[in-house]
Amino acid sequence: MQKIIYKINMALVVGVILLTTSCNKYIDISPEVILPADQADYTDSTQMYMPVSGLYGIANNKFSFWAAQGLIAVRGDDMTKGGSENDQVEFRYCNEFQYDKIKTFWALNATWQGLYKVVYVADDALLALKEYAKYISTATEIKKNNSYAAEVRFIRAYALFRISNFWGDVPLILNTQDLTPKKASLADIRKFILAEMDTCIANLPDMRPNERTDAAGAVTKYSALALKAKVQLYMQDYEGVASSTDQIINSGKFELYNDFYQLFKIPGKLSNESLYELQFTDFGTSSGNMIESDAWFGFQGPSGNPDPISGWGFMSPTQNVRSFFAGRGETVRANTTFLLTGQTTPSGDAIAAAAAGMPTCYNGKAYTPSSQMTAGRTNYGANNNIRVLRYADVLLMNAEAKIRTGGNGDESLNVVRRRAMLADKTGATLQDVLDERRAELANEWGERFFDLIRTNQAQTVLPGFVKGQSEFYPIPQRQIDLNPNLK
Structure with a gap:
């Protein structure tokens, strides 16, 4: 690959x-x-x-x-922006x-x-x-x-x-x-x-991006359907959203990655959930050329931590969204979405306590555990990809479109909820779907x-x-x- x-x-x-x-x-x-x-x-x-x-x-x-x-x-x-008060x-x-x-x-x-x-x-x-x-x-x-x-x-x-x-x-x-x-x-x-x-x-091609053998991860028919659905959603064409997302769902080609925590880390690269992601690699070597993002990971990494779990200290989840997660009883997605200072991650990385005036929480979806990085590489997030269009978003757009057009969105909504280890909803409302989007897609795009x-x-x-x-x-x-x- x-x-x-x-x-x-x-x-x-x-x-x-x-x-x-x-x-x-x-x-x-x-x-x-x-x-x-x-x-x-x-x-x-x-x-x-x-x-x-x-x-x-x-x-x-x-x-x-x-x-x-x-x-x-x-x-x-x-x-919020994070960083020190007057930086950027x-x-x-x-x-x-x-x-x-x-x-x-x-x-x-x-x-x-x-x-x-x-x-x-x-x-x-x-x-x-x-x-x-x-x-x-x-x-x-x-x-x-x-x-x-x-x-x-x-x-x-x-x-x-x-x-x-x-x-x-x-x-x-x-x-x-x-x-x-x-x-x-x-x-x-x-x-x-x-x-x-x-x-x-x-x-x-009529296949998942990770099924392409000529260029693994390159876009396919379903990437285009996902982008089409997002534009239709913004245009409030809910019948169009339902049609576009139904085609993706009914293809039977996509599924949610079973581990939300690992989805955004090295094991989750080009999973069956991915419809489009930005690809990067260190070629499995400890030094030399690598293809990396334009500091997307480093910008959002914790300040004051030793390499490789070290960044610039920007982009801090708000207390508002953290309270929202707590009120819903979110654990799976909270452990992924929020990288807390002064604690040890589930992957074993100790995150230093925040310095005065610096954030106490960072974007956990930009975190790559040191244990998953190639030995010798020290850049935060090195060798990881950036997820852009995900099947979970497709499912939630489908649920919303079904509800807005007088149908039932429970099936698509509950697929997403089950991965988060939350109970199924029956007769889900529009607000249920919007709340689910907030929890599932927090800190993303x-x-x-x-x-x-x-x-x-x-x-x-x-x-x-x-x-x-x-x-x-x-x-x-x-x-x-x-x-x-x-x-």
Whole structure:
């Protein structure tokens, strides 16, 4: 499996991506991994996966950008910025919805740049695949080309999903030569993603990501169905959500990983629960090259602890969410979700007591036990993956959609509850499902914030939130300066 992961991600290390355009001033970046189009041999179909492989490398890095994780996490009521009081204070302004103070925040601009870089590289990868398509004629090669293009479309759509969740109305960039694109509406962005997912569903392999033998863990038809369902959920198309999630459930290909604690650790990498995850590896070696996240783990690791269970001290679960877990009698998910200071983990790692002014609890879903790490590696979270789309979310979306359309969501809901060692629900209500989502998806990708937004609860639950103003971050001032169409 490691060789397959290497195939997907090593492009990030060796710097091989087939690009057809040069630096784009709109996002103010200079791509550092360029193989000019005139040096690519498009007649060699054995190299056709290279632009896809390169895109995965870029996406894994940009989707795991530590500062973007801060922007994602802090707006709900399940996470605060952590760290010392004045370190990266802008994350506190985000938490308090004081957006006027973050227009020039470097992390806001860097997140915009990183996510749009994924979009631009994806656009270029699609152009490269079109060039390959000119020189292939067999049905097998044509099918491969269409499938590879669908992988690219999925990654691009996921980047746009994140961008639109951050900023609402944003440019929909399909032409890399347009240096001053205009904004598209949030509704149009979402419609575009749905159309792209239909194309992906028709062309991607009909299997779990971990069943792929050509590129283990790469996206499949069911990854696209899961992303489609999430967009439909945000659009309140509950019949669509039910249909998309039913297709995943009825495939019989997915199941919850039996151990919630290990799901987010090395044993849970590319499990049968995974529909999309960011892959990283140390190749099983104690030193030398490794493919790792952009400090996503280290950013959220406990401060003041010795290596390898040591990080920067940011992202602390709130007392609010910890009390919510306690009130529900959560033990399985609490032991996973909350990494407490001054205690020893179930895996045997002693977490030092918190220094004055520092958090007493960290994101346990970013914790990798030292006993599971490759000997010699000391970076927090080294060799672990980052889970993005999970089957548990699919089940809970299905339960909610069934209830909202007049049906019964008990079956899907209770599959999730049983793993958490909670009693089954009979006649589950919408609030039962929303509470289950809060417990199951805590600290993951801002799910709590987006649930509060779409259910119209944010203004009553989140201090400082103003409906109609606080849903989206301001576009970075640097980008407005570069492109007046963004005003």
